[in-house]
Amino acid sequence: MTDIVSTDWVADHLGDLGVVDVRDAWEYDGIGHLPGAVNIPFDSFRAEEHAAEGSGGANDDSSTGMLPDAEDFEALLGENGIATDDEIVAYDDMHGVFAARFLVTAELLGHDPEKLHLLDGDFSAWQREHETTSDAPGVEATDYVVDPPAESVLVDADAVAAAGDDPETVVVDTREDWEYEEGHVPGAILLDWKDLVDDESRGILPRDEALAVLEERGITPNRRVVLYCNTARRISHTYVVLRHLGFEDLAFYEGSLTEWEEQDRPLETGS
Numbered sequence: 001m002t003d004i005v006s007t008d009w010v011a012d013h014l015g016d017l018g019v020v021d022v023r024d025a026w027e028y029d030g031i032g033h034l035p036g037a038v039n040i041p042f043d044s045f046r047a048e049e050h051a052a053e054g055s056g057g058a059n060d061d062s063s064t065g066m067l068p069d070a071e072d073f074e075a076l077l078g079e080n081g082i083a084t085d086d087e088i089v090a091y092d093d094m095h096g097v098f099a100a101r102f103l104v105t106a107e108l109l110g111h112d113p114e115k116l117h118l119l120d121g122d123f124s125a126w127q128r129e130h131e132t133t134s135d136a137p138g139v140e141a142t143d144y145v146v147d148p149p150a151e152s153v154l155v156d157a158d159a160v161a162a163a164g165d166d167p168e169t170v171v172v173d174t175r176e177d178w179e180y181e182e183g184h185v186p187g188a189i190l191l192d193w194k195d196l197v198d199d200e201s202r203g204i205l206p207r208d209e210a211l212a213v214l215e216e217r218g219i220t221p222n223r224r225v226v227l228y229c230n231t232a233r234r235i236s237h238t239y240v241v242l243r244h245l246g247f248e249d250l251a252f253y254e255g256s257l258t259e260w261e262e263q264d265r266p267l268e269t270g271s
């Protein structure tokens with residue numbers, strides 16, 4: 001399970017971690033970064049275009065959304081010296097949402113989720129408490145191998161539509177309220193991903209508070225939770241937080257609303 005870790009935990013384990021900074025290169029170079037961090041900016045591990053269901057050919061019913069090609073991801077991690085069995089910590093300066101997307105991408109492409117960690121409180125927490133550097137790390141290229149798991153949390157649009165009729169399942173829209181009001185998957189519940197984040201510390205809410213926010217909306221660990229947003233970036237953060245809180249039955253709609261709308265599926269409006 002991808003974990004959420006403190007700056008002190010990262011400081012204690014720095015020598016044993018592949019540290020991935022997903023901010024833009026100018027921030028990594030100009031503002032500084034964690035010691036030993038490599039820079040893998042957000043745009044570099046996303047597909048250039050959204051790939052909808054069936055885009056891989058007539059018999060392809062998979063939805064790869066914004067996931068990169070396996071070879072591209074292998075080359076990217078390999079050239080940055082990240083190995084297939086590395087423990088990885090990722091961070092950004094956006095409350096963790098971009099870093100979470102990196103970690104979920106790695107998980108979906110087969111990196112052991114037990115070895116994936118999100119820095120709580122993002123770069124700002126590290127900057128307040130620990131030294132940063134502008135020194136480039138020494139990088140030794142690796143042969144990173146993508147090997148997607150046989151069982152995946154990925155679901156397609158049909159599964160999302162069917163989930164709406166299942167009382168054991170809750171479909172969750174992690175966008176902002178105005179986006180939800182303009183149009184959402186019928187029956188979906190609104191949970192802005194930032195509602196689980198403390199705006200000041202940029203870290204996740206204390207466990208009890210986070211669980212209370214979720215329970216208020218009927219999102220409880222005994223239910224299956226199906227997540228979507230626009231292009232699967234914001235759900236990546238919610239996915240990591242829910243795993244951290246102990247939610248076991250999660251489904252990840254990579255195609256998200258982009259695909260849903262491309263397929264002319266129904267939308268509900270209003271709050």
Ligand SMILES: O=S(=O)([O-])[S-]
Pocket residue numbers: 175229230231232233234235
């Ligand atoms: O975060 S997003 O994929 O909805 S743009």
